[in-house]
Amino acid sequence: MNKHEDIIRKIQERLSTLSKSERKVAEAILADPKTTIHSSIAKLAARAQVSEPTVNRFCRSLIGSGFPDFKVSLAQSLATGTPYVNLNVEPDDAPGAVTTKIFEAAKNNLTRAQEILPEHLISRAVDVLAQARRIEFYGLGASGPVAQDAHHKFFRLNMPVVAYIDILVQRMAAAGTHPGDAVVVISYTGRTLPLIETARVAREAGASVIGITNPGSPLTEHCSIVLPIEETEDTDIYTPMSSRIVYLTLIDALATGVLLKRGPEFNAHLKKLKQSVQDTRLPKIEK
Amino acid sequence: MNKHEDIIRKIQERLSTLSKSERKVAEAILADPKTTIHSSIAKLAARAQVSEPTVNRFCRSLIGSGFPDFKVSLAQSLATGTPYVNLNVEPDDAPGAVTTKIFEAAKNNLTRAQEILPEHLISRAVDVLAQARRIEFYGLGASGPVAQDAHHKFFRLNMPVVAYIDILVQRMAAAGTHPGDAVVVISYTGRTLPLIETARVAREAGASVIGITNPGSPLTEHCSIVLPIEETEDTDIYTPMSSRIVYLTLIDALATGVLLKRGPEFNAHLKKLKQSVQDTRLPKIEK
DNA sequence: GGCATTATATAAGTATTTTTCAAAGATGGC
DNA sequence: GCCATCTTTGAAAAATACTTATATAATGCC
Numbered sequence: 121m122n123k124h125e126d127i128i129r130k131i132q133e134r135l136s137t138l139s140k141s142e143r144k145v146a147e148a149i150l151a152d153p154k155t156t157i158h159s160s161i162a163k164l165a166a167r168a169q170v171s172e173p174t175v176n177r178f179c180r181s182l183i184g185s186g187f188p189d190f191k192v193s194l195a196q197s198l199a200t201g202t203p204y205v206n207l208n209v210e211p212d213d214a215p216g217a218v219t220t221k222i223f224e225a226a227k228n229n230l231t232r233a234q235e236i237l238p239e240h241l242i243s244r245a246v247d248v249l250a251q252a253r254r255i256e257f258y259g260l261g262a263s264g265p266v267a268q269d270a271h272h273k274f275f276r277l278n279m280p281v282v283a284y285i286d287i288l289v290q291r292m293a294a295a296g297t298h299p300g301d302a303v304v305v306i307s308y309t310g311r312t313l314p315l316i317e318t319a320r321v322a323r324e325a326g327a328s329v330i331g332i333t334n335p336g337s338p339l340t341e342h343c344s345i346v347l348p349i350e351e352t353e354d355t356d357i358y359t360p361m362s363s364r365i366v367y368l369t370l371i372d373a374l375a376t377g378v379l380l381k382r383g384p385e386f387n388a389h390l391k392k393l394k395q396s397v398q399d400t401r402l403p404k405i406e407k
Numbered sequence: 408m409n410k411h412e413d414i415i416r417k418i419q420e421r422l423s424t425l426s427k428s429e430r431k432v433a434e435a436i437l438a439d440p441k442t443t444i445h446s447s448i449a450k451l452a453a454r455a456q457v458s459e460p461t462v463n464r465f466c467r468s469l470i471g472s473g474f475p476d477f478k479v480s481l482a483q484s485l486a487t488g489t490p491y492v493n494l495n496v497e498p499d500d501a502p503g504a505v506t507t508k509i510f511e512a513a514k515n516n517l518t519r520a521q522e523i524l525p526e527h528l529i530s531r532a533v534d535v536l537a538q539a540r541r542i543e544f545y546g547l548g549a550s551g552p553v554a555q556d557a558h559h560k561f562f563r564l565n566m567p568v569v570a571y572i573d574i575l576v577q578r579m580a581a582a583g584t585h586p587g588d589a590v591v592v593i594s595y596t597g598r599t600l601p602l603i604e605t606a607r608v609a610r611e612a613g614a615s616v617i618g619i620t621n622p623g624s625p626l627t628e629h630c631s632i633v634l635p636i637e638e639t640e641d642t643d644i645y646t647p648m649s650s651r652i653v654y655l656t657l658i659d660a661l662a663t664g665v666l667l668k669r670g671p672e673f674n675a676h677l678k679k680l681k682q683s684v685q686d687t688r689l690p691k692i693e694k
Numbered sequence: 695g696g697c698a699t700t701a702t703a704t705a706a707g708t709a710t711t712t713t714t715c716a717a718a719g720a721t722g723g724c
Numbered sequence: 725g726c727c728a729t730c731t732t733t734g735a736a737a738a739a740t741a742c743t744t745a746t747a748t749a750a751t752g753c754c
Contacts, residue, residue, distance in 0.1 A: 139732060157479050161711060171734040176712065187711065188475065188741090192444050195479045196486035215533050216526035218667065219660040223521045226656045227514045234510045239503035246502050262559055269552035269651065362659060364556065365652050369513045372649060373506040380505065426701060447741060458703045463743065473742065475710090701750070711740070720731070 127190075127197040128153065130182060138178075144168045145178045149194070157195045161187045226362040233349055233366045236335075245345050246377035248328045249274075252302035256327075257283040258290045259306040260315060266306050266367045273375040277382065287314045294318045299326035308363055309351060310337025319343060332367060414477075414484040415440065417469065425465075431455045432465045436481070444482045448474040513649040520636055520653045532632050533664035535615045536561075539589035543614075544570040545577045546593040547602055553593050553654045560662040564669065574601045581605045586613035595650055596638060597624025606630060619654060 131146050138146055148168035149156050156164055165172045179190035249255060255274055259267030264285035271283035284290045297303060303322040307315050310333040319342035323329050328344045335348035349366050418433050425433055435455035436443050443451055452459045466477040536542060542561055546554030551572035558570035571577045590609040594602050597620035606629035610616050615631045622635035636653050
């Protein structure tokens with residue numbers, strides 16, 4: 121799904137398997153990738169305190185060809201931007217810097233999610249949702265607005281959809297589902313007890329349970345389909361909560377997938393919807 | 408705010424000013440940029456049917472240094488990618504393609520918004536919010552969940568915040584605001600009549616009205632501060648509504664800015680919050 | 695048409711990268 | 725613990741790629 125590999129991450133991954141000198145090379149690159157893409161092999165070798173052939177071998181082992189091609193790969197990887205800058209917001213950042221960091225972090229999270237999400241699971245989820253007699257979205261806390269947003273999207277598709285953000289209501293609704301219903305459980309950690317219970321109940325009642333959650337979490341055990349979104353390490357309280365962005369985008373993709381499955385007769389329905397809100401609006405100003 | 412120039416566009420722009428041979432070079436590059444970044448100067452010269460020094464001169468005139476550095480720039484420009492692929496979802500797209508397009512569209516929207524948003528306005532908005540006696544978020548339709556998400560974020564910061572998604576309630580609340588209160592009005596089009604009215608009322612009552620909306624729309628006339636987010640052309644009904652993503656990210660940035668202004672004593676508060684939800688969760692599984 | 699200017703290429707020179715190869719170091723078996 | 729073997733590393737040489745200098749051709753201007 122990814123356009124091209126992320127060399128920086130690849131280096132980080134292989135760091136442990138490298139020999140002493142090659143690790144020096146890796147560290148020198150990671151310490152300052154921006155400089156690296158404009159350096160000659162000699163400069164990098166000097167910076168890493170190793171010989172030039174070592175750098176060359178490092179490149180070959182990593183991407184299969186020499187240093188110039190490696191620089192090109194690194195440049196690309198840098199441009200799409202893995203966190204080569206520190207994206208953690210620091211207490212003394214100016215508001216402009218904060219904004220930049222948060223936007224960049226959001227984009228990175230989207231890219232990462234894209235790499236991890238398996239296409240076939242999305243396909244299956246779309247199939248289930250498109251055929252569901254009824255769709256229910258459950259979310260708690262920060263996932264509450266996500267569930268409501270999902271409701272809004274599917275509602276626009278004229279589908280029988282509800283969103284619940286109350287544990288008790290969720291529990292009752294889950295118990296009342298039937299085979300042919302789809303329940304989408306949204307949880308960042310996948311470890312929120314009441315929601316796990318609710319998923320189990322829905323599953324037992326026969327509903328298809330789609331979990332949008334942390335892969336490997338307990339919640340996944342009660343899901344028919346798991347759409348994995350990794351829990352980013354929450355090392356810093358300033359860390360922006362941009363995971364919600366990823367959820368919303370994924371749900372956008374699901375909704376669009378369902379729309380496409382539903383076919384062209386729904387376009388008419390959408391047009392009608394748009395028309396219906398027109399008269400609450402002032403006309404567009406001609407520039 | 409943009410990171411680096413787009414070489415490809417630059418080449419296209421200069422195409423007319425170039426000499427015959429250099430134009431051959433430019434055309435050879437544009438014809439197949441992917442191959443170019445893995446070619447030597449000799450190969451490119453052969454492909455363009457010119458001599459090597461011509462290629463070199465071309466590079467110098469364009470970026471001020473030689474061919475290797477040019478390749479690096481080209482690689483970056485290729486990676487961030489002017490939209491080479493069509494991001495409009497087509498009716499016969501596979502679900503995987505749909506997902507990719509929607510994620511890419513979301514990232515593009517974030518980038519665009521970042522370029523347009525003026526730093527100083529964000530700073531001012533942060534100042535207003537940090538000092539507000541009370542913060543109210545208003546949104547309708549798709550902006551409803553955005554307002555609720557905003558509420559959730561500021562609530563975590565222990566700020567006196569509410570979110571209303573009902574026109575009447577918004578209107579009443581707006582009338583009841585005072586100087587020192589902040590009202591954040593979220594509207595995609597900026598042309599939704601009731602919301603414009605509400606903004607006017609709040610302004611008259613003395614509140615600071617922050618509009619997160621389409622610049623140049625009627626709503627902006629009743630705002631103290633406008634955070635512009637452009638209305639993307641809605642040419643296609645399949646177009647994902649990823650503008651919400653931009654709203655949420657912007658609000659993330661505002662909330663983080665406020666958090667930083669509030670200083671370190673709030674970290675303790677946040678820790679307490681996190682602790683308070685711990686006991687509703689299963690423990691993290693050790694891998 | 696001849697001169698000046700610019701554009702391009704050939705060839706020479708320089709820098710960079712890659713390969714080769716041998717030495718040093720690490721690893722494992724006995 | 726020592727030797728054989730394999731791996732890692734760097735020095736030097738070879739190959740490649742890039743740049744500069746210079747010459748020639750093309751173009752435009754008077």
